[in-house]
Amino acid sequence: MLNVIQLLPDSIANQIAAGEVVQRPASVVKELLENSVDAKAKSIQVIIREAGRNLIQIVDDGVGMTETDARMSFERHATSKIRSSDDLFRIRTMGFRGEALASIAAVAQVEMRTRRAEDELGTLIRIEGSDIKAQESISCLPGTNLLIKNLFFNVPARRNFLKSNSVEMRHIIDEFQRVALANPEVGFSLFHNDQEIYNLPAGKLSRRIIDMFGKSYREQLNYCEEQTPYVTVRGYIGKPESAKKARNEQFFFVNNRYIKHNYLHHAVVGAYEGMLPEGSHPFYVLFVDIDPSHIDINIHPTKTEIKFDDERSVYAIMMAAVRKAVGMYNLAPSLDFDSDVNFLSGGRSSGSKSSDDSKSGDVPSSVPRPVTPSWMMGSRLDDKPKSERATFRSDSLDKAAGSSFDIPKKPSTENWQALFDGLSSSQDAKPAAEPGDWLNSVKPAPSTASNEGAENEAVTIGSRANQLEAATVVEDENIVQIQNRYLLAPIKSGIMLIDQKRAHERILYEQFHAALTKRNGVSQQLLFPKTVTLTPVDFQLALDLREDLTNLGFQFDELGQNTFVIRGVPTLTMGENEEELFANLLAQLRAETGRLKLDRAESLARSLARRSAQRYVTRLSSTERKALVDQLFASSNPSYTPGGEPVTTLLTLDKIAGLFR
Incomplete structure (x- = not known):
């Protein structure tokens, strides 16, 4: 053999x-x-x-x-x-x-x-x-x-x-x-x-970042550094308000070698907790200097993935460094004790002193003194007649002077009947107890007290206004909107819940995809053309997608290096910032390159629909709610977004009954 x-x-x-x-x-x-x-x-x-x-x-x-x-x-x-x-x-x-x-x-x-x-x-x-x-x-x-x-x-x-x-x-x-x-x-x-x-050109890291990404980064760069015997973290982070929807400007370097590390990325994002809008990603260029004996770089052929022998310590140091930079450069909201933040410009200053304070040498004059609002000072205003208090309050508001807390200790109930002006006629025209009136059992307390005794009695504000609101919600074609985010539509088997933003994303996707396929996208000409400067990567992407973007409704021309002038945008995107729309769409497309095997039309329609649907978390009228539901169920797949996220869910009568057991 x-x-x-x-x-x-x-x-x-x-x-x-x-x-x-x-x-x-x-x-x-x-x-x-x-x-x-x-x-x-x-x-x-x-x-x-x-x-x-x-x-x-x-x-x-x-x-x-x-x-x-x-x-x-x-x-x-x-x-x-x-x-x-x-x-x-x-x-x-x-x-x-x-x-x-x-x-x-x-x-x-x-x-x-x-x-x-x-x-x-x-x-x-x-x-x-x-x-x-x-x-x-x-x-x-x-x-x-x-x-x-x-x-x-x-x-x-x-x-x-x-x-x-x-x-x-x-x-x-x-x-x-x-x-x-x-x-x-x-x-x-x-x-x-x-x-x-x-x-x-050769230079400092900050100069390199600005030369590479544009002059707009000059105002958002903040230095970050933390030195320990085990590891040193240094670099630059961006301000929360400059965060972008696409995650494509985030760089980690370990011993000057670029790496991808989701664990460290989680540490950076965690340091921004509570300061980033949902779905936004911060900019950062961070370097980790560590003894090579503490890392293993041979776990991937391209050496873009490494292992630390103590990842938890690196994670904690990274988060501490970014948090320190966030606080040091006043990126987070903070209280300024040197300025008057509680009072309007005409009122008392937080740094003012009384005559008694000026005589005392216990506290240096440079230390601001706390000021007691007038509503905590007891009898100074309460001793005044009612008419004088009302006049004082009115003058203070009109002239924007004095403390915003200068109100009587007890709330005045004068002219409380004005709350119901205009409601009596509506009540006469409509019975108080209508089918579906969820709050009709609450009745306003009759007013039998005189004006002089009104302050000494507990006043119950009636719910007639609430009754009107409840009746109106029920009559809105039986489609109820919750917190400008969800729609509830009663059906025979129970209640259907619809995610409002995802429903818009599905509808917009169908319209954008049809425009790309049929090459008949409608463009709205801009009265004043807008210029947008992109990164070289996005500029090349826009040139490559020029035909598809034109079919969607974008109209733009080259204007110098890495710059376009936008003359028209798709009609369905009117009302948005044209420069941000164009730039963020390209950044999102670039971030998704290679993630899914999609053709150009599919990827472009998905990205633009997701981008445009962000602004549809808003109050809808009765007609708009009905139109949204009708358009959703006229689409090819009303149950899911193009990315596979659920749009609707059903609460059957059995599920609802189970909630009360």
């Missing part, structure tokens, strides 16, 4: 390794950028053509390589950073496994020029599919110049699985941003199809 096990040829082994390391063009950009950073480059230039399919070029001014090192760098497991097994636990550089260049050369046409500053000549190496085609001495600039041409040229199946140019370019920009943020002391530039996307 013949032996069946044999060693793989190097070319096939390299292609298998490339399957882990080189998943898409962005993987190549990441590996080569990290190599340039490890080479101590001060300036790195990235040139991309056709989203990396045709060309990826990385030019740096690092230390360069000798001829032998240049040749050895393309061998598998060849590295300059590991000498013993102990080195694996002291890694502080990026690339160290020695697989990147070998894997890239196995699935692309590679050309490398490199020279050390002290050498007169450099080295040129050409490789195609792991085969060395040329190696010679040339004249070149110090540093390394790597060209990756025709990625996956010898693996057509992998090339066919690449996404559109816009999607692949967004992944490249994401990797570029992560490396650039981790190394603000290095200058970076990025070009795509001869168009400059980023030009980031």
